[in-house]
Amino acid sequence: MSTTDPTGFGVALPALAWPDVVRVPPGGLRAVAARALFRQAVTRLPIRVELGDRRGERVFGAGGPGDPVMRIVRPEDFFARVGNDGLIGFGESFQASDWQALPPAEPAPGRGEDPLVELLTVFATQLSRLVPPTLQRLRRFAVRSRPAADENTPDGSRTNIARHYDLSNELFATFLDPTLTYSAALFDHEVGNTWNDLEAAQLRKIDRLLDECRVGPGSRMLEIGTGWGQLALRAAQRGASVHSITLSHEQLLLARQRVAQAGQSERVTIELRDYRDVAGQYDAIVSVEMIEAVGEAYWPAYFDAVDRCLAPGGSVGVQAITMPHERYVASRNTWTWIQKYVFPGGLIPSVTALQQAVGGTSLRVTSDLSFGPAYAETLRLWRQRFEAASEELQALGFDDIFRRMWTLYLAYSEAGFRARYLDVHQFVLRRPEAQDRS
Structure with missing residues (x-):
């Protein structure tokens, strides 16, 4: 971003420009809970989640070879961010390249959707059901309020x-x-x-x-x-x-x-x-x-x-x-x-x-x-x-x-x-x- 930008995002050092993206929060119990909830949620979704930097390494999710793929390259960082900051952490982890969307292993003929859009569309379709109802009632205690x-x-x-x-x-x-x-x-x-x-x-x-x-x-x-x-x-x-x-x-x-x-x-x-x-x-x-x-x-x-x-x-x-x-x-x-x-x-x-x-x-x-x-x-x-x-x-x-x-x-x-x-x-x-x- 230009030096005249009032947000200051264009400074030379990323750590100064994007402190919450560069900094990975501590893991602990929140990260453990996030991993368990995420895994439980995607077992009901038509996607494949790969943990690791190679295709097929530790796969879970309800999707088949023709469904969208989410590869979590740095699982520890990803679950630490999501555990500490929920959907804000989910977005920051994408900014930090902790995860990426890949095309299906066996894409259907004529399928032309962007892999990231395909993946996010699945999440958006199921958004209200990703978190169990008992935990949704505790939402106000877990999410941040606007500054x-x-x-x-x-x-x-x-x-x-x-x-x-x-x-x-x-x-x-x-x-x-x-x-x-x-x-x-x-x-x-x-x-x-x-x-x-x-x-x-x-x-x-x-x-x-x-x-x-x-x-x-x-x-x-x-x-x-x-x-x-x-x-x-x-x-x-x-x-x-x-x-x-x-x-x-x-x-x-x-x-x-x-x-x-x-x-x-x-x-x-x-x-x-x-x-x-x-x-x-x-x-x-x-x-x-x-x-x-x-x-x-x-x-x-x-x-x-x-x-x-x-x-x-x-x-x-x-x-x-x-x-x-x-x-x-x-x-x-x-x-x-x-x-x-x-x-x-x-x-x-x-x-x-x-x-x-x-x-x-x-x-x-x-x-x-x-x-x-x-x-x-x-x-x-x-x-x-x-x-x-x-x-x-x-x-x-x-x-x-x-x-x-x-x-x-x-x-x-x-x-x-x-x-x-x-x-x-x-x-x-x-x-x-x-x-x-x-």
Whole structure:
């Protein structure tokens, strides 16, 4: 990572940059318990687990020769990490190369899935059943709580956003399509899409949301979460007046540059501003995959701000990643590997949780499009581009541990959507009287 990166991950010594990855915690009883629980869990899963650095050395699991393979190269380190830090340790052990995913010994004809995604999809499909119910009831005593520093206060939100979105515009450009859209695309087909299909699918997603929110000539539109400016540009090209806000300094600079290059500076205003500080009235308010960075405690404030700023007869479009409500309830107070390393302060809601947050406003959900399989396809294409850009990423200053971290993040997310553990929705919200007039 570059020396200007606020996270400091790019320092020369890995031990300074990644202390919890380089340091292996002590083993002891926790490691013994982790080994026993892990072995018990995988005996019910269609995978093969190999302990050791050679194929077939100490194999267990319910999988056959055609199933995904997890090779644990350093078992002592792996079980020490998992025993001390659970799923955070599982992720850190991948960053440290303690384990790897391998293709099946006898892959089925035509099987083209990435080995890591295949393996993680099995885990994601069985996630709620990996730990015995008696131990799940003790979850709150075994998992870590989120650090107070990750709280999404106005200052905390700026820091959390910077730690992900201000890493480097060049980083994101290595794997995003030319629109620089960092959210689920909407494909014509659920599987088999190519890189050449991605840009059109991203524009299809944007256009659908703008259509649903009735954005056209003369519309006053607020966008919460600018990204790199493609949605704002698309709305401006329809004749709308756009006010877009972001907390990412790097995105702000590039989005403004792209707007100027497109000749839309008179129609688009982009500001570094918190959603809590927005004023004015807008005919349409759109927000794409930003609600996940708000945090449960602040969802009411977020929807209150949207309600306050929506003009009579207006529409709100929110694209959000979701998880099942029972998993949301079980994990909402847990500090996860994703939160520690990728999205500090982030929390994926459930549909029920969002409906409850909206319930305190005058708004109601009037339409809902679910398209989770399309996100799996989007992530697959991103991951393939990211992995192919290894030399470019190294030249940008992103070390091996960072690249393994992001490979796991993209593969883990893809697996979540393939297992239907995760979903993505486009919600449209209106006031009941506006719905009656539509």
